[in-house]
Amino acid sequence: MTVFTKNLKRFRVAKNMTQEQAAEALGISAQTVSRWECNTTLPDVTILPRIAALYCVTIDDLYKETSTAYDNYAQRLGSVFEASHKPEDFMQAYVEYQKLLKSGEYTTEDLRLYGILYQYMMQVCRDKAEEIFDRAIKKGPAEDPETYWSTRRQKGYFLWEIGRNQENVDTFLPLVEAGSTDLNEWICLIQAYTFGSNYDTAWEWVQKAEAKFPESAILHIYAGDLMRSMKRYKDAFPHWKRALEMEPEWCDSAYSMASCYEEMGDYESACVVYTQIADNSDRWQKNAGRKYPNKILVLCSSEQGTFLFTAATVATRPPHSPVPLFFPRPRGKAHTPSQAGPHRRETFRKKDLQFWHFQGNITKTFWRCVL
Numbered sequence: 001m002t003v004f005t006k007n008l009k010r011f012r013v014a015k016n017m018t019q020e021q022a023a024e025a026l027g028i029s030a031q032t033v034s035r036w037e038c039n040t041t042l043p044d045v046t047i048l049p050r051i052a053a054l055y056c057v058t059i060d061d062l063y064k065e066t067s068t069a070y071d072n073y074a075q076r077l078g079s080v081f082e083a084s085h086k087p088e089d090f091m092q093a094y095v096e097y098q099k100l101l102k103s104g105e106y107t108t109e110d111l112r113l114y115g116i117l118y119q120y121m122m123q124v125c126r127d128k129a130e131e132i133f134d135r136a137i138k139k140g141p142a143e144d145p146e147t148y149w150s151t152r153r154q155k156g157y158f159l160w161e162i163g164r165n166q167e168n169v170d171t172f173l174p175l176v177e178a179g180s181t182d183l184n185e186w187i188c189l190i191q192a193y194t195f196g197s198n199y200d201t202a203w204e205w206v207q208k209a210e211a212k213f214p215e216s217a218i219l220h221i222y223a224g225d226l227m228r229s230m231k232r233y234k235d236a237f238p239h240w241k242r243a244l245e246m247e248p249e250w251c252d253s254a255y256s257m258a259s260c261y262e263e264m265g266d267y268e269s270a271c272v273v274y275t276q277i278a279d280n281s282d283r284w285q286k287n288a289g290r291k292y293p294n295k296i297l298v299l300c301s302s303e304q305g306t307f308l309f310t311a312a313t314v315a316t317r318p319p320h321s322p323v324p325l326f327f328p329r330p331r332g333k334a335h336t337p338s339q340a341g342p343h344r345r346e347t348f349r350k351k352d353l354q355f356w357h358f359q360g361n362i363t364k365t366f367w368r369c370v371l
Contacts, residue, residue, distance in 0.1 A: 003065045005039040011055035011062075012037075015071075025054050074100045074110065078117045085124050093117055126162055133158065149184040156188055160195035168192035176205070183213050190222055199230045217246035221253055228260050236260060251277060 012022050012033075019037075023030040026047065035041045043051060052059045056073040058080075070076040077093035097114045100106045133155040141148040156168045172189040180186065186209040193202035206223050213219060224239035237260070240253040247253075254277050261270035 001039050004042075004063055005037055007062050007064075008033075008051070009037040011057060015055055022054065026050055071107070071109065072096075072100060075113055078113055081117065082120055085120070087121075087124070090117070090121050090124070129158060130155075149188075152184070152188055153191060156191055157195065160192075165192060165196045168195070183209070183216055183219070186213070187218065187222060190226070194222075194226055194229060197229075199226060202226055203230075215246070217243040217250065217253075220246070221250075221256065224253070224256055228256070228263075233260060233264055251280070 012019070017025075019033045020030045023033045026033075028047075032041075036043055048059050048062065052062060053073065056070045056076050058076065061076070070079070074093060074096040077089070077096050081089040081093050094117070097110070097117065100110060101114075133151060136151045137148070137155065139148070156165075159165055159167050168188065169192045172185050172192060175182075175185045176189050186205065190202050190205050190209065193199070193205065203223075203226060206219065206226060209219055210216070210223070220239040220243035224236040224243070227233070227236035227239065237257060240257050240260075243250065244253040254273055258270050258273035258277065261267070261273060
C-alpha cells in the first residue's frame with residue numbers, strides 16, 4: 001500500500017466514518033472507497049479537493065507520511081499557521097473557525113485551539129512590532145528627531161505592556177547618570193519608572209530634570225501626569241498650567257487637565273476646559289489633529305444624573321456632516337439645552353434612548369441635561 005492509500009483509511013477512521021458514510025458524502029459507491037484504500041484503483045484528480053475537505057486536511061496531507069488527522073478543517077488551518085506564523089495563514093484559519101462557530105457544531109477542544117490560534121498571533125504581532133520599532137530607531141534622529149523620540153517612547157510603552165519594562169530602565173539610566181544633556185533620554189527614563197509604578201523614583205528624576213532643564217514645558221506635562229498617577233490631583237494642575245503658559249500652542253496640557261477633572265468627578269470644570277479646546281481648535285489644529293483626529297467629543301456623566309458634554313468639529317470633519325449622540329432618557333423627563341448652535345433634534349422612545357443630531361459646521365455646542 002502507498003502512503004496515499006494508507007492516509008485515506010487513516011483519515012476516514014480518525015473521523016469515525018465507515019466506508020459507506022464516506023462514499024455517501026462523496027457521492028460514490030462504498031466499493032469505490034474500498035478499492036481506493038486497497039490501492040486497487042486511484043481516485044480521479046478532480047475529486048481530491050472533496051476528499052481533503054471531507055477529512056479536514058489539505059490535498060498535500062493526503063500524500064504526506066507524517067500528516068495529522070484533525071477533527072475539522074479549522075483545526076487543520078490553525079496548525080498551518082502555528083508552523084508558518086504567516087498572517088495570511090492566520091486569516092484563513094480565522095475565517096474557518098468563524099464558520100465553525102456560526103454552524104454551532106463546535107466542541108470545547110475547538111474553542112481551546114481557537115484561543116491558542118490568537119495566542120500565537122499575539123506573539124507574532126509582538127515580534128513584528130518590536131522588529132519595526134527597532135528598524136525605525138536604527139535610522140537615528142537625523143531624518144526626523146521628533147518622530148524618532150516618539151518611536152523610542154512608544155517602544156518603551158510596548159516593552160512595558162509585554163512585561164519587559166526593566167529594559168527601558170537599563171537602557172536610559174546609565175545615560176542619564178552619566179550626565180546626558182538630551183532631555184528626551186531623561187523623559188524616557190521618567191516614563192520607564194512611571195510605567196513600573198515606581199512613582200517616588202520617577203518623581204526624583206523629574207525634579208533633577210527640572211533643575212537641569214528649567215525651560216522645558218514638556219517636563220511639566222510629565223510632572224503633572226505623574227502626580228495624577230499618584231492620585232495627587234491638586235499637585236498636578238500647577239504643572240499643566242505652567243506648561244500651557246510656557247507653550248501656548250500645545251494642547252496636551254489642556255487635555256490632561258480636562259480628563260483629570262473628569263476623573264475627579266468635576267464635570268463642570270472638565271466641560272469648561274474641553275470647550276476651551278474647541279474654541280482654540282484652529283490654533284491647536286496641528287497638535288490636536290495628530291493626537292485627537294476627526295472630532296473632539298466628550299460625554300461625562302455623574303452619579304447624580306447630570307450629563308455634560310461638548311461636541312466640537314475640527315478641520316478634518318466635512319461641514320454639514322451629522323454628529324449623532326445618544327444617552328439614557330428616563331420617561332417623562334425632558335432634556336433642555338442651555339446653549340446651542342445650529343441643530344436638528346429627533347427623539348426616539350425605543351429603549352428610552354434619545355438621539356440628537358447636530359448639523360452645520362459647529363465650532364462649539366454645549367448642553368447641560370439635568371435628569
